[in-house]
Amino acid sequence: MNLKKFTLALFTLTLILMLSTVGLAAEVDLRIYHLNDVHARIEADDYAGSIGYAKVATLLKQARREKENVMFLDAGDTFHGQTIANINQGAAVVYLLNLMQLDAMAIGNHDFNYGQQRLSELAEIANFPLLSANLNRIDGSMIDFKKDFIIKQYGDLKVGVFGLSTPETAYKTHPKNVEGLIFRDPVTTARKMVAQLSDKVDVIIAVTHLGISEGSKYTSKKVAAEVPGIDLIVDGHSHNLLPHGMMVNDTLIVQTGEYSKNLGYVDLTINNGQVTNKTANLIPEEETKSVKADYLISTVIERINRANELITSQxxxxxxxxxxxxxxxxxxxxxxxxxxxxxxxxxxxxxxxxxxxxxxxxxxxxxxxxxxxxxxxxxxxxxxxxxxxxxxxxxxxxxxxxxxxxxxxxxxxxxxxxxxxxxxxxxxxxxxxxxxxxxxxxxxxxxxxxxxxxxxxxxxxxxxxxxxxxxxxxxxxxxxxxxxxxxxxxxxxxxxxxxxxxxx
CATH class of the missing domain: 3.90.780.10 (5'-Nucleotidase, C-terminal domain)
Incomplete structure (x- = not known):
């Protein structure tokens, strides 16, 4: 009897330990770093308060060493805006983001500024997808430079990321740049994306270039208010600073302001396929003074500037x-x-x-x-x-x-x-x-x-x-x-x- 009791107790203890182990395995942490509206301000700039890509790269590398699951997203208006990018029509930015292992980027209105053909060429050299689910051609033909969504997998965790672009793009880039294109209702599109992804993934993220401006008809707030099922919206366009994000219903909306003045990050905890916790934070430029710039990114930027200097220094x-x-x-x-x-x-x-x-x-x-x-x-x-x-x-x-x-x-x-x-x-x-x-x-x-x-x-x-x-x-x-x-x-x-x- 003593042996039977001991065996039963051992079995019970083993079962408890197994169940505990399963519970721990079911809980997963995911950190999402994000930027928006950089407008090619990829260099550290004390005057503008920009962190710059070299220090962002250092912070990303450190996080990837310390954490198992790290994602990096950009909410658009990235390829255009400063001489370092404009002279080579955005190629410099793409090469740097490739090195920084960007996971995905929403297409912003100013990302069209070099025209559709150039955007297609930039998408070709990018190792990351350009996302915009509500962007279509009027004639129904395929757009080669964008995807609607991607699914990223971290162990058993599946994360769906879809993109939305502001319909204001029709008049917030040169109209010639968007000839033949239509930007559909972001709310309607978001509903379709959630329906398409909800049975395939554990987490749904929208990376959007919509903004929260009162002057805009379509905003990320409107999407969050009218479309349940989105865990996180990484937003841009309105250049707002949301230090700890903004909750709208059950959706967390985040923005970093502009010009790489802040690097944002969101921590998600997922338990048995459900997001149980979400927190948003910013790393402002003043907190990166002691961060060492990444050598490779700094070297590439230096070489780009040397090539441009003959023109720009006059x-x-x-x-x-x-x-x-x-x-x-x-x-x-x-x-x-x-x-x-x-x-x-x-x-x-x-x-x-x-x-x-x-x-x-x-x-x-x-x-x-x-x-x-x-x-x-x-x-x-x-x-x-x-x-x-x-x-x-x-x-x-x-x-x-x-x-x-x-x-x-x-x-x-x-x-x-x-x-x-x-x-x-x-x-x-x-x-x-x-x-x-x-x-x-x-x-x-x-x-x-x-x-x-x-x-x-x-x-x-x-x-x-x-x-x-x-x-x-x-x-x-x-x-x-x-x-x-x-x-x-x-x-x-x-x-x-x-x-x-x-x-x-």
């Missing part, structure tokens, strides 16, 4: 003041850099007025010498400058449209020359602009005015549809060339804010 002039191109300033009010750019456009094209979208201004310039590289960083989109002719009524309509999303930081906000206007920021949309003067005289709705603008806006970009049918009366070279010539002729420059735009 000095075009100087400025006696800092030129303010900060995103939050050029998208909500007049800045001295906005005035400088539009003054240059107006002078070059000899027009009554000039107007450019604040979203087209992508950087500031320090006081002192100005190089070609700095100008290209300010105006990285390769737009051309042109003059159109429109009525005073359409000109006022353009200004109304430009302030329609204020105070949201939207790229359609106008920077102007030859015009002064007042508007009420809290008035109903369409009734905000109060008074408009053109070269000191009240605007005449029936008069015809010549307007210097860029080809993006002329094509209806940023929603400026009132420009799309206007006749072109003159066209010159690239917008960055126009600015360089103006700086060279007027150096040292000292543009100021002149109350061209007054908020009441």
């Amino acid at each position: 000095v075009v002039g100087s400025t006696a003041v800092e030129l303010d191109g900060a995103r939050e300033h050029v998208r909500t009010g007049e800045t001295n850099l906005g005035n400088l750019i539009t003054d240059a456009m107006k002078a070059k094209l000899d027009t009554d007025v000039a107007i450019t979208n604040g979203g087209g201004i992508r950087a500031s310039i320090d006081q002192g010498q100005i190089t070609q590289g700095e100008v290209i960083s300010v105006l990285p989109f390769g737009n051309t400058a042109m003059a159109i002719q429109i009525s005073g009524a359409d000109l006022k309509a353009a200004l109304e449209h430009g302030v329609s999303e204020y105070p949201a930081h939207e790229g359609l906000f106008p920077q102007i020359s030859g015009i002064k206007f007042t508007f009420k920021g809290d008035a109903p949309v369409g009734e905000r602009v109060q008074e408009v003067w053109v070269n000191g005289k009240l605007l005449d709705p029936a008069a015809q005015y010549t307007v210097a603008t860029n080809d993006f806006m002329k094509a209806g970009g940023d929603g400026y549809t009132m420009f799309s049918q206007a006749p072109v009366v003159k066209e010159v070279g690239g917008l960055e060339e126009v600015l360089m010539d103006y700086i060279a002729e007027h150096s040292p420059i000292k543009p100021a804010v002149e109350d061209r735009i007054i908020v009441k």
Whole structure:
């Protein structure tokens, strides 16, 4: 009997230990690192507060040594925006992300800036997929540069990742770049993706370029609110900083701000196929001061810069003041850099007025010498400058449209020359602009005015549809060339804010 009792006790203990072991094996941890809206700011930059890819690579390598399951995602607007990438049309960024073992990237609106053909070429050399489930061709044919989703496996854990791109891409890149494409409703698409993935994976992640801006119709918040079953949304587009994420129903939404100023990470705990815990954190640039830059990434960046230096280091002039191109300033009010750019456009094209979208201004310039590289960083989109002719009524309509999303930081906000206007920021949309003067005289709705603008806006970009049918009366070279010539002729420059735009 004693032997039987001992045997039974031993069997019971063994069973308990086996069950305990099964329980431990069923619990899995997954860490997801993420970036968004880097806009090719891949170098460490104390002025901009950018961590840079070399230090991000070090942090990723450390995590992969210490943790069993690590994923790295990018939420888009990555390939374009700085000279280091623009000169080689995004190839530098792709090569670096290949070395950093990026798992997947959402396609952002500015990732189309080199055109569809170039995006296809970048997808060819990328070791990671470009994701956008709601992107289709109007004619139904296949798109070779994107996938709808991927499934990653970590041991027995299966993770589904699908992508969504903002429908605003139709007018937040040059319309020529997205000819023949359609961006379908992200909410409807997300429902289909969840239905398709839910019985195949344990975790569903959406990597999205939608944003949470109040000025956007489709946001990641809307997707999370209306589509159950998404465990995590790694988001971009609106450049928001979400230090510990945002919970909407049972979905965690994360963003890192912009320009690699922060590296985000999310820790998920999965137990028996269910996500039981999720936490979000950021590693800000100031916490990476002691992080050693990865040697390989640093070397590659150095070689790219050396190749570009012959072009970018040429000095075009100087400025006696800092030129303010900060995103939050050029998208909500007049800045001295906005005035400088539009003054240059107006002078070059000899027009009554000039107007450019604040979203087209992508950087500031320090006081002192100005190089070609700095100008290209300010105006990285390769737009051309042109003059159109429109009525005073359409000109006022353009200004109304430009302030329609204020105070949201939207790229359609106008920077102007030859015009002064007042508007009420809290008035109903369409009734905000109060008074408009053109070269000191009240605007005449029936008069015809010549307007210097860029080809993006002329094509209806940023929603400026009132420009799309206007006749072109003159066209010159690239917008960055126009600015360089103006700086060279007027150096040292000292543009100021002149109350061209007054908020009441």
